[in-house]
Amino acid sequence: MASVAASLLEPLSASTKSAVIDAFWGPIPARLSRSCDDCQLEQFWEFYTKECEHALHDGGRHVFVRTHQDILDIVALLKKQRSRDEIRDFLRWKLTNVYPNEDELLDCSIDLAAGLLLMIDFGHLHYGFSGRLRLNWTKGPLKDCLERHFCEAPVLGHQGVKLQRVFNALNLQRIAGVDIIPTDNLADHLRLTDDDTKLYIFHHASVLKCQSASSILPADLAEETLRTLALLFPQTDTPTRKWLRRVIPMLSLDPQLLLCGHLKTDDRQIENFTYWHDRLVVLKQVFDEATPQNMSQWWHDRRNGVQWYTFWVAITVLGLTLLFGLIQSVEGAMQVYGTFYSGAK
Structure with missing residues (x-):
């Protein structure tokens, strides 16, 4: 227990990482095909460290948590489907002093733990502006909030929408001029911004592969997200693999993007996507309506x-x-x- 009792600001030890993995996801699945100490979760640990450092800015005046154990205690309650009020009462009982911003301390701590567990932004950003989508979870279990956000029925029609092999991230960039922006926020996955010139991609394939049947995420959300990565970064497409090998170190992407597989024709049907259906429809429309603007785009545009x-x-x-x-x-x-x-x- 000594490892998880360490401060959130201290460098992560191997035992701390192991304890966090066990608490978050349980045993590492075999499909990562690597040991626990080297399971290609490096980008996740960078995210974990960055989020902890940001939460404890300004001397930690805005959160109650101080150690990894504090995070794991909240995560255990989240996975037990406890309501936000119940978790807040549990944390309030642990307070040893009276604070003028007590509610802020508790809510920010809950949002931090939920964000680390699911790689989704929660609550309001009190200081600054990130431009990222944030889920507003104020009551009930966390799972209810996730289902309200992700399980809405698709509203866009998909008649005539075909996800051909040419529809991938590399061609979106070199034909349609859409820049690929990696994101640590699952809620931003496949979101287009800046007049449809930037596309956010949740690149943490290793974290998605770690999700189990006991995950708080809606059923099959992680699997469908992996299929969108296989669609945009097909493992069998040589130009895409060469491009990824070049940009992964530059953008600090998850190397598991290279190992998401590929989709057969039946799997690429838009009807097979539920959670990301509408964003894929919009993205395909942007791709289909793009016209070459320079010689390079004319050369690569073989639609x-x-x-x-x-x-x-x-x-x-x-x-x-x-x-x-x-x-x-x-x-x-x-x-x-x-x-x-x-x-x-």
């Missing part, structure tokens, strides 16, 4: 094979015409020069 070949044949013919015209002009100039030079003699 319409006939149009692509016609365009580049025309460019080739134009280039050859200009080249031959230039050659003829040079030859004509040389002939004129030769005639003038001979006459001068």
